[in-house]
Amino acid sequence: MDDKKPERVRRERYKGTHPKSYKEKYKELQPDIYKEDIAKVMDQGRTPAGMHRSICVNEIMKFLSIVPGQIGLDATLGYGGHSAEMLKLLLPGGRLYAIDVDPIELPRTRDRLAALGFGPDVLVIKKMNFSGIDQIASEAGPLNFVLADLGVSSMQIDNPERGFSFKIEGPLDLRLNPNSGKPASALLKNISLQKLEDLFIENADEPYAEKIAKAIITRIEKGVLIATTTHLQQIITEALEFLPANTRKELTKKSCQRCFQALRIAVNDEFGVLDKFLEKLPLALAPGGRVAILSFHSGEDRRVKKSFQSLFREGIYSEIAPDPIRPTAEESNTNPRARSAKLRWAIMK
Ligand SMILES: C[S@@+](CC[C@H](N)C(=O)[O-])C[C@H]1O[C@@H](n2cnc3c(N)ncnc32)[C@H](O)[C@@H]1O
Numbered sequence: 245m246d247d248k249k250p251e252r253v254r255r256e257r258y259k260g261t262h263p264k265s266y267k268e269k270y271k272e273l274q275p276d277i278y279k280e281d282i283a284k285v286m287d288q289g290r291t292p293a294g295m296h297r298s299i300c301v302n303e304i305m306k307f308l309s310i311v312p313g314q315i316g317l318d319a320t321l322g323y324g325g326h327s328a329e330m331l332k333l334l335l336p337g338g339r340l341y342a343i344d345v346d347p348i349e350l351p352r353t354r355d356r357l358a359a360l361g362f363g364p365d366v367l368v369i370k371k372m373n374f375s376g377i378d379q380i381a382s383e384a385g386p387l388n389f390v391l392a393d394l395g396v397s398s399m400q401i402d403n404p405e406r407g408f409s410f411k412i413e414g415p416l417d418l419r420l421n422p423n424s425g426k427p428a429s430a431l432l433k434n435i436s437l438q439k440l441e442d443l444f445i446e447n448a449d450e451p452y453a454e455k456i457a458k459a460i461i462t463r464i465e466k467g468v469l470i471a472t473t474t475h476l477q478q479i480i481t482e483a484l485e486f487l488p489a490n491t492r493k494e495l496t497k498k499s500c501q502r503c504f505q506a507l508r509i510a511v512n513d514e515f516g517v518l519d520k521f522l523e524k525l526p527l528a529l530a531p532g533g534r535v536a537i538l539s540f541h542s543g544e545d546r547r548v549k550k551s552f553q554s555l556f557r558e559g560i561y562s563e564i565a566p567d568p569i570r571p572t573a574e575e576s577n578t579n580p581r582a583r584s585a586k587l588r589w590a591i592m593k
Contacts, residue, residue, distance in 0.1 A: 291581065296398040298325030299582045303569050304391060304536050305329055307589050313337035314388035317528070319374040319521070320344060322397040324353040330391070331362050341368045341380050341387075345421040345512075348406075349399050375520035377528045386530030392521065393538040396420070396508070398581065408508065410477035410500050416470060418508040428507040429471045437461045447506035447515075447543060452484060452499055459483035476503070505541065515543060522551035526560045529592040536589045545586045552590045562593040 281292075291297050304326065310316065310333035318327045321344040331340050340362075344350050354369050372379070374392060381387060400420070401408045407417030407427065417427040435443070437457055444453035459479050463470065470476055477500050484496045509515060525535055539545040545568065552564040568586035576583045 291398045291402075291579065293402045294399055296323035296325065297579050297581070298323070298329070299393065299575070299579065299585050300538060300569065300571050300587050301326065301329055303571075303587055304538070305333065307536055307587075308333075308389045308391065308534050310334050310338075310389060315339050315384055315386075316341070316389040317377070317380055317384070317387050317391070318342040319377065319390060319392040320394065321350065321353055321369065322346075322393065323349070323399060324357045326391055326393060327353075327367070328357060328360060328362065330389075331357075331367060335366060339366055339368065339384070341370070341384050343370045343372050343374060343380065345371065345373050345424075346397075346400065347371055347421060347423055348403075349397065373517055375517040375524075377521055378524045381528035386533065387528050388530055388533050390525065390529065390533070390535040391538075392536075394514075394518070394544050395540045404473075407473050408504070410473045410504060413472050413474040416473050416476055418504070418511050420512050425511060425513075428511050429469075431507065431511055432460060432470050432476075433464060435461075443510055444503055444506045447509040448502035449542065450499060450502045450506060455486075456480050456483045456499065456503060473504075509543070515547065518544060518547055519551075522547060525551075526555060526592060531592055533592040534589065535592075536587060538585055538587050540584050540586075545588070548588050552588060556590070560593060561590040563591040565589045 308316075308330070310330055312334060313336075314334045315338060316330060316334065318330060318340060321327055321342040324342070327340060327342050334340060344353070350369065350371050357367060357369075368384075370380075377390070396408060400406050404412040404414035406419075406422070407414045415427065416429040416432070419425055419427055432440070440461060441453045441457040444450035444457060450456065456479075459482060460470065460476075463479060470479065480500050480503055481496050484492065484499060487495050529535060537548045539548055549568075552561060555561045556564045565588045568588050570587075571579075571582040571585050
């Protein structure tokens, strides 16, 4: 018998003590195995790679007042944190429909929730846009509650291959569903100077929209291909070199964040689908049904507020949030991604 021990394959180690690249964070990407490491990252106020920390969970659950037997919809499944809480409250007897446009994260979340005991008998997951909320209602019947937690998840932002972040090089994509529509790089190739400037202003209130749009279009006209997140960041940085040195770095970072947000909103038609969702909501809700919407920037919040107010005036909603609910200071301190969140709610007559 050959008693030679198999050669031990060494796992690739970090170059330093702090893993930087997404792939090096393999512990964070396996939360079930590395529980202590995950807890350490969260204690530092960071979200582990491959995870998403649900925002305003207590405030949302308190408002939705879910009871066993109810049927509801999580219109933005994401990591499934809100869904798991809603499921605990509606069982036994209830059912949750949960949808998301993201074909990459959705199967992972389905597996994660199934491992927690939430199988297809109580949780119906579909890959679809929430602008089709009427289809869910025609299948499920009138909904007792609906939650929409708008925008992107931390998993999407942190994965460089998705092209949501300019901190790491990745393709300039920004699509929530990379199998549909066109990436941001294609949008930039075909847009006019005026339209790009308008897009930065309308989608993100960018104060340097004109200068940044000019810098981008000048390069496109010279045949430069802007295909990566870091290339776009570099162009924005160069366009803002006129800013005073003492504030340049911080202001440039904020402009990059806003311009990426504006492009993301455009490639995913985020305002268009939100408008459709808000319009169809009353047709999907049961009498007394409750809806909560968590938004992360003024363009979204304005739409939610206007729709709720106008449907309240028409007598379709019996009650709406007088003011947006904000995360507690404690939540914002421990999860910086919660800082811009605003929660609004409405109750059907
Ligand atoms: C902030 S995350 C949701 C996180 C989730 N509440 C949790 O607790 O893990 C937003 C999610 O909504 C999805 N999404 C954004 N717009 C959508 C739309 N129009 N239809 C369906 N899903 C959408 C994104 O793909 C993302 O996964």
